[in-house]
Amino acid sequence: MGSGTLIAVFRSLITPPLSLLLLFAIAYAVRNTRPRLAKTLSLSLVSIFLLISTNAGAWLLVYPLEHLERALPDTKNTGAQAIVILSAGSLEHSPEYGGQAIPDYIGLGRIRYAAKLYRDTALPILVSGGFGSKSPAKDSLASAMASALQYEFAIPVLWQEDQARNTYENAQFSARILQQAGITRVLLVTDAMHMRRAKFAFDQTGLVAIPAPTLFFSSSDFGLLSFIPGVEGLRRSNYAMHEWLGLIQYWLFHTKSRPQP
Structure with a gap:
C-alpha cells in the first residue's frame, strides 16, 4: 500500500461521514459504562451531522476556503504565458x-x-x-x-x-x-x-x-432547501474538510514556502 493510499485512508477516517460514524460507534460501546458521556456524544454527533448535511451548514466551511483566492478580475492582462x-x-x-x-x-x-x-x-x-x-x-x-x-x-x-x-x-x-x-x-x-x-x-x-x-459553491443564494439536510450539503462539507486538511498537510510537510492565511 503506497503512501498516497495511506494518506487517502487517513483523511477518510477523520472527515465526515466516516469520522462521525466512528465516534458514534465509540459512544455506543461505552453506553453501559459511561451512559451520560454516550448520550452527550451521540446527541452532539447527530447535531453536527445534520448541520454539515445542509448547504447552509456546509457554507460555514466552504465560504472562507473559497475566498482565500478571489475570482480572476481581468482575464486578458495577466501576463500569463x-x-x-x-x-x-x-x-x-x-x-x-x-x-x-x-x-x-x-x-x-x-x-x-x-x-x-x-x-x-x-x-x-x-x-x-x-x-x-x-x-x-x-x-x-x-x-x-x-x-x-x-x-x-x-x-x-x-x-x-x-x-x-x-x-x-x-x-x-x-x-x-x-x-x-x-x-x-x-x-x-x-x-x-x-x-x-x-x-x-x-x-x-x-x-x-x-x-x-x-x-464557487458559496456564492449561491440561500433558500428553504439550503437548511434541509441532503447529500449535496454533506458532499460540500466533506470536500471542504478535505481541502482544509490538505492545507495543513502542506503547511507541515512542504516547508519551502508556506501558504499565507
Whole structure:
C-alpha cells in the first residue's frame, strides 16, 4: 500500500461521514459504562451531522476556503504565458462515449472555464492528471480532459502531463514541462475550494501561478432547501474538510514556502 493510499485512508477516517460514524460507534460501546458521556456524544454527533448535511451548514466551511483566492478580475492582462488545468475525477467506461473515460462534473466545470480563458487569451493549454487511484486505467485523467477540450470545445491542448497522482505532483511534473518550454507564468485553473492548496503546490516549483478559480459553491443564494439536510450539503462539507486538511498537510510537510492565511 503506497503512501498516497495511506494518506487517502487517513483523511477518510477523520472527515465526515466516516469520522462521525466512528465516534458514534465509540459512544455506543461505552453506553453501559459511561451512559451520560454516550448520550452527550451521540446527541452532539447527530447535531453536527445534520448541520454539515445542509448547504447552509456546509457554507460555514466552504465560504472562507473559497475566498482565500478571489475570482480572476481581468482575464486578458495577466501576463500569463500558458493555461494549466488540473484534473478532477473521471467517469470510467462511459457507454455514451463508446466506453471511454470522461471528466466528472468537477473536471468539466474546470474545462468550461478554461475554454473561456482560451477564447479570451489564446494561450497554450496544459492539462495535468495521471491515473489516480484506479490505475491501471485505459485513459489518464489528462487524456480524458484533453479529449473533451479538443473534440467538444474545439480547443487545442499543447501539453499533457499524465503521471501526477495528486496535486503536489500536478505542480512538480507540470513545471518540468513548462519550464523546458520557457514558460514561467501561468493561469492556474481549478475549482475555488481547491485553489489555495493548488497554488501553494505550484509556488514550490518556481512558476508564477495566477489563480483562476471557478465553481464557487458559496456564492449561491440561500433558500428553504439550503437548511434541509441532503447529500449535496454533506458532499460540500466533506470536500471542504478535505481541502482544509490538505492545507495543513502542506503547511507541515512542504516547508519551502508556506501558504499565507
